[in-house]
Amino acid sequence: MSPPPAADHPVTPLNELARAELAPAFSPLYRQIKGLILQGLQTGEWKAGEGIPSEVELAARFGVSQGTVRKAIDELAADNLLVRRQGKGTFVATHAEQQQQYRFLRLTPDAGAPASLGRQLLHCRRQRAPAWIAKLMHLRAGDPMIEIRRLLHSGGQPVVLDDIWLPGSLFKGLTTERLQEHRGPFYGLLETEFGVHMVRAQEKIRAVAAEEESAAPLQVTPGSPLLSVERLSFTYGDKPVELRRGLYNTTHHFYRNDLH
Template sequence: MPREPLSSSAPASASSPVDAGPSFSPLYRQIKSLLIAGLQGGEWKAGEGIPSEIELAQRYGVSQGTVRKAIDELAAENLLVRRQGRGTFVATHAEQQQQYRFLRLMPDEGQEPGLGRQLLDCKRQRAPAWIAKQLQMRAGDPMVEVRRLLHGKDKPVVLDDIWLPGDLFKGLTTERLNKHRGPFYGLFETEFGVHMIRAQEKVKAVAADEESAALLHVAVGTPLLSVERLSFTYGDKPVELRRGLYNTSTHFYRNDLN
């Protein structure tokens, strides 16, 4: 349904998901906020195409250049993906080029992680206070806890513990995870409507304890890289807490700085 044209000299309406701040917002940022609202509301799902720039310009009553600038920012933030000659699509972790977007562990030789997955456990339980705080839940709220190993060349290199809000992931089971062949984030998008769009990480060196050493096939006390990741969906809502122990004897942790 067409919307009322936006004014370049007036802020978006109170219902628009714009950041709090000065009353004036550049027009393209107002369009960007409306597009994010559409993504957040499920109007365009992961992997689906969004309307053309011309259609969006008509819808919002602005120029095509204004829409293009808004889409450019969303593409730079990895929320949208432009495909030459095909249009613009909602980014998805199910795509090959996006599957390792949040995984920074790379082999000493080669370009792609290419890690195999071994699911160890998936269970529902009550969230302890320290997890609930980070996921903006209440202590005792239901959560899903997943434990898995990632293998490189048949050797375990990552031990992941993953915590998810139970209300967003009802029905997530060991059987469901084992049946899914792609990345977990792709499953979260398609079956639970939860799209991980950005993450924060804390990295530090730790020594392997008895449990992690046994699972990663290393000696107790072996240096490991502990990577704690908090992932967010639209609206900066935290939806996943993950703690990974990385064996970097044949891998390194890579980060791109801009």
């Protein structure tokens, strides 16, 4: 017999879910459970780095078999939204974890193992969103926006010039001082202090020539070849919350991607 659900988490029968249209009627049962767990992540019921209830507890909560819950969790783990830890349970994935820190940054040295990149903040300022950024991020032109420019270093040499734009309404306390004080990964700061978790990203990559304005901080001559990487990052519910344009100096590095 399955154990009773926790008192603060009443069972949500699947017929109620169908009426609420939380999942399509034709969706496999494990996909419906996946959607319900994802809903808990979206609403902040389980925050980045926290453990979620066991498979047995979730099965009792949703009124399904443990195998159905396991299959739903397997997919969420494959999507890098959850992390299984042997003997400890299942946890909400966080960019603060060592294995997750550079999930969206694929720059790899020609020789040797990838090393942590040093960061140099050039500026952090508030502005009004120009029309082209607002369109990409589903905002209105003129909405408050935070613009961050920084350099990433490898072995003391600048390798990435990053321009980052964030919606001002989500990151009201983000300042130059806060960024300079933070020692962990950038996305880890956004998770812990602002509750915004980057779960996936889209990238556009092209070769460009360094212009004078970008050549100086990257310590290359104007006209040198660079890799331009434009990334749009999303939180739960496919909501865009970060736009980033990075210029990569690939003289001694390459851009690595694993295809599945």
